[in-house]
Amino acid sequence: MAGSSIIKNIMGKDNDFVAMPHTLCPCCRKKEEFIVIDTRLRDISKIHNQAVGMSEKPCSDCQAIIDKGYVRLVVIDEQRSGKNEGPADAYYTGMIADVKKEAWDRIFVGALPPKIGVGFIPLEVADLLHLDTSSYDRETGKKRT
Numbered sequence: 385m386a387g388s389s390i391i392k393n394i395m396g397k398d399n400d401f402v403a404m405p406h407t408l409c410p411c412c413r414k415k416e417e418f419i420v421i422d423t424r425l426r427d428i429s430k431i432h433n434q435a436v437g438m439s440e441k442p443c444s445d446c447q448a449i450i451d452k453g454y455v456r457l458v459v460i461d462e463q464r465s466g467k468n469e470g471p472a473d474a475y476y477t478g479m480i481a482d483v484k485k486e487a488w489d490r491i492f493v494g495a496l497p498p499k500i501g502v503g504f505i506p507l508e509v510a511d512l513l514h515l516d517t518s519s520y521d522r523e524t525g526k527k528r529t
């Protein structure tokens with residue numbers, strides 16, 4: 385990526401104590417890059433351009449939708465997800481349904497909307513909500529093209 389090579393060459397040479405890793409948006413999995421500078425000038429080049437985990441908050445694109453009063457429902461495949469709850473172990477189908485907060489109360493009676501504005505629902509719940517899940521192939525676990 386052009387930006388990251390500029391960062392690495394701040395002082396005219398490739399600096400191993402500067403790196404630009406990224407986290408992933410817990411909602412849409414978009415990369416969010418950030419700059420790390422090791423103040424003791426140690427070599428941190430191994431994290432350059434690497435994913436270093438899931439961000440704790442949604443990316444600016446997702447946040448803009450949440451700020452308009454929506455909860456983003458990320459549709460996951462529970463059969464393919466890991467044992468732990470949460471984005472790190474979830475198998476993303478690539479589908480996100482945006483639900484108005486007013487509608488949330490009618491759909492999920494008695495359940496509070498998630499604090500960060502992002503919730504995870506399995507395919508079976510997406511079916512109950514009559515969401516169109518035809519873009520996801522349940523046999524292969526891949527998006528249909």
Ligand SMILES: [Zn+2]
Pocket residue numbers: 409410411412413414442443444445446447
């Ligand atoms: Zn996002």
